[in-house]
Amino acid sequence: MLAFVAQRIAQTGLVMLTVAFVAFAMFHFIGDPINNMVSQDATAEQREQVRRHLGLDDPFPLQFAYFISNAVHGDFGVSYRLSLPVGALIAERLPATLELVFVAASIALLVGMPLGVYTGLYRRGVVSRLLLGLTLVGISLPTFLTGLILILIFSLWLGWLPSFGRGEVVDLGIWSTGFLTASGRRALVLPSITLALFQLALITRLVRAGMLEVLGSDYIRFARARGLPNRLVLFGHALKNTLVPVMTNVGLQIGALIAFAIITETVFQWPGMGLLFLQAIRFADIPVMAAYLMLTALLFGVINLAVDLLYGAIDPRVRGESSHHKGS
Amino acid sequence: MANARTRIAGGTRTRFSAHLGRRLVRGCADQLIDSPATVVALLLAFGFCTMAVFAPWLAPHDTSDVGTLDLMQALRPPVWLEGGDWAYLLGTDDQGRDMLSGIIFGARTSLLVSGVAVLLATLLGTAVGLFCGWVGGRPDAVLMRIAEVQLSFPAILIVLLIDGLGRTAVSTDLHNVAAVPVLIIAIALSNWVQIARTVRGSSMAEKNKEYVQAARVLGIHPAAILLRHILPNIFAPVLVIATLGIAGAILTEATLSFLGVGVPPTQPSLGTLIRFGNNFLISGEWWMTVFPGLALVLLALSVNIVGDWLRDVLNPKLS
Numbered sequence: 192m193l194a195f196v197a198q199r200i201a202q203t204g205l206v207m208l209t210v211a212f213v214a215f216a217m218f219h220f221i222g223d224p225i226n227n228m229v230s231q232d233a234t235a236e237q238r239e240q241v242r243r244h245l246g247l248d249d250p251f252p253l254q255f256a257y258f259i260s261n262a263v264h265g266d267f268g269v270s271y272r273l274s275l276p277v278g279a280l281i282a283e284r285l286p287a288t289l290e291l292v293f294v295a296a297s298i299a300l301l302v303g304m305p306l307g308v309y310t311g312l313y314r315r316g317v318v319s320r321l322l323l324g325l326t327l328v329g330i331s332l333p334t335f336l337t338g339l340i341l342i343l344i345f346s347l348w349l350g351w352l353p354s355f356g357r358g359e360v361v362d363l364g365i366w367s368t369g370f371l372t373a374s375g376r377r378a379l380v381l382p383s384i385t386l387a388l389f390q391l392a393l394i395t396r397l398v399r400a401g402m403l404e405v406l407g408s409d410y411i412r413f414a415r416a417r418g419l420p421n422r423l424v425l426f427g428h429a430l431k432n433t434l435v436p437v438m439t440n441v442g443l444q445i446g447a448l449i450a451f452a453i454i455t456e457t458v459f460q461w462p463g464m465g466l467l468f469l470q471a472i473r474f475a476d477i478p479v480m481a482a483y484l485m486l487t488a489l490l491f492g493v494i495n496l497a498v499d500l501l502y503g504a505i506d507p508r509v510r511g512e513s514s515h516h517k518g519s
Numbered sequence: 520m521a522n523a524r525t526r527i528a529g530g531t532r533t534r535f536s537a538h539l540g541r542r543l544v545r546g547c548a549d550q551l552i553d554s555p556a557t558v559v560a561l562l563l564a565f566g567f568c569t570m571a572v573f574a575p576w577l578a579p580h581d582t583s584d585v586g587t588l589d590l591m592q593a594l595r596p597p598v599w600l601e602g603g604d605w606a607y608l609l610g611t612d613d614q615g616r617d618m619l620s621g622i623i624f625g626a627r628t629s630l631l632v633s634g635v636a637v638l639l640a641t642l643l644g645t646a647v648g649l650f651c652g653w654v655g656g657r658p659d660a661v662l663m664r665i666a667e668v669q670l671s672f673p674a675i676l677i678v679l680l681i682d683g684l685g686r687t688a689v690s691t692d693l694h695n696v697a698a699v700p701v702l703i704i705a706i707a708l709s710n711w712v713q714i715a716r717t718v719r720g721s722s723m724a725e726k727n728k729e730y731v732q733a734a735r736v737l738g739i740h741p742a743a744i745l746l747r748h749i750l751p752n753i754f755a756p757v758l759v760i761a762t763l764g765i766a767g768a769i770l771t772e773a774t775l776s777f778l779g780v781g782v783p784p785t786q787p788s789l790g791t792l793i794r795f796g797n798n799f800l801i802s803g804e805w806w807m808t809v810f811p812g813l814a815l816v817l818l819a820l821s822v823n824i825v826g827d828w829l830r831d832v833l834n835p836k837l838s
Contacts, residue, residue, distance in 0.1 A: 328820060333777075347801065469679075
């Protein structure tokens with residue numbers, strides 16, 4: 192088990208390094224950072240001086256090492272667009288995104304998994320077929336359109352819920368939360384449903400497919416042949432074995448929520464990291480892009496690692512060899 | 520010798536096409552009785568494709584021709600509401616552009632971008648998958664590790680990043696020309712992994728089968744074995760993933776265009792139309808958002824249903 196954990200952590204570290212390299216390469220190969228720092232009529236000598244001062248004439252690997260060391264200390268440089276330290280910008284936006292993703296993930300999991308189990312168990316039923324049709328609509332609805340439709344119905348026509356912003360937030364030192372005020376909670380409803388819907392439909396379909404596969408396997412048929420009560424077969428054998436392989440995929444979907452938050456945040460003007468990243472892309476603000484990329488990579492890494500460890504704890508077979516079940 | 524070679528090669532091919540054809544026809548007949556939704560979806564998908572191809576002849580107005588625009592006709596509601604006009608069935612936008620024509624041309628752009636992107640992804644994925652499956656060893660391990668890392672990143676983020684970098688790398692005056700190719704490449708690069716993994720898995724299984732050994736013994740070139748013997752036998756799952764991939768690509772393209780980083784405004788797609796309409800949602804001109812949105816969902820939904828149906832019919836072992 193310890194070797195499995197070590198291997199997983201090493202792999203996550205390798206991924207992080209790769210992403211850091213991509214982020215670093217963005218600085219290096221797209222434009223000359225000096226242009227963003229000196230005035231337009233600076234002489235070649237002045238440019239060279241700035242270059243030397245910043246260590247930009249150091250060998251590439253050394254610069255990369257500095258970049259990593261700064262990033263580990265939370266220093267991602269200064270935003271080209273806003274002229275503010277990127278680390279502080281991101282730290283200010285992080286709570287908004289994480290709260291949104293947390294609520295959306297809870298909705299997607301708590302609704303999606305039971306629906307998947309239900310539609311898998313009673314797959315010929317009218318309700319199941321209806322639900323399955325709805326999930327197909329769910330994965331055909333782009334996140335931004337879901338958001339617009341919800342705004343149209345619940346904000347404009349019915350006037351029940353706010354259509355933009357976070358509402359009132361309470362500042363808890365390094366963390367600002369919208370959970371503690373009524374307006375903050377109301378503001379969370381539409382964005383979190385918007386963000387959750389696509390993943391909810393996808394998780395329902397994944398769990399259903401896993402359930403069908405398990406129910407068709409030999410050991411379930413043997414369990415039934417042994418005369419075990421239906422309840423025991425389903426909840427003792429089938430469910431547990433369905434959830435194990437589905438978990439990796441579900442983990443990936445939770446990671447995807449962080450990426451899709453970019454879209455939800457744009458539609459609802461939610462002051463999170465995603466909105467910051469999108470503005471950075473529009474203005475080619477590379478320090479912000481690089482920092483966002485590394486931070487999301489870290490979050491994906493942590494989620495995937497957590498899922499893998501959980502997986503290893505439940506299923507003894509995967510501890511030896513890395514095994515992934517991914518796909519649609 | 521030459522005879523035997525052609526006989527084997529030809530035999531595999533005819534068997535494959537006849538088999539696939541039979542499965543398709545039988546599946547189609549079953550589904551027709553079983554699920555009317557599939558038939559509707561097939562017709563709808565076919566309708567969208569026809570519409571895209573013949574857009575210049577089908578659209579009642581040419582939205583790209585600024586000369587035909589009439590600001591007097593701006594923000595007209597759909598025909599069944601008060602103030603509607605039969606010349607503009609689904610109403611007009613703030614520039615007096617016909618919504619229906621906009622949707623027809625927009626669907627054309629969406630289908631073009633996603634179709635070409637998925638085609639590129641399929642070519643790349645199949646090539647990498649066949650190569651990895653055949654060669655194995657170190658190159659396979661390296662490529663598959665890259666694929667695994669990419670798979671742990673959501674496709675939308677990869678597209679945003681590649682697209683963002685691509686736009687930064689080309690100069691500003693090239694933006695409008697380069698935007699569509701950059702977008703296509705970005706979507707293609709986010710889609711190749713799944714196809715590569717599937718093709719690799721199935722070609723590894725096929726590699727050790729007798730017909731491949733026979734072909735090798737006959738001295739047929741490995742490239743010919745891969746393309747003419749193995750590929751036809753593993754093509755069914757690729758077809759399914761590619762079809763579902765088109766639905767995903769349509770949504771990705773629409774999302775990026777909605778965010779304003781996709782296709783340029785000069786060549787509007789469904790996502791761009793929704794983005795423009797979004798500015799008028801609060802002032803009550805809902806048709807500028809709702810109709811392109813409806814078209815987008817119907818398009819993606821019909822392609823998804825067709826993909827699901829193909830999976831059921833061909834029944835490839837998808838993970």
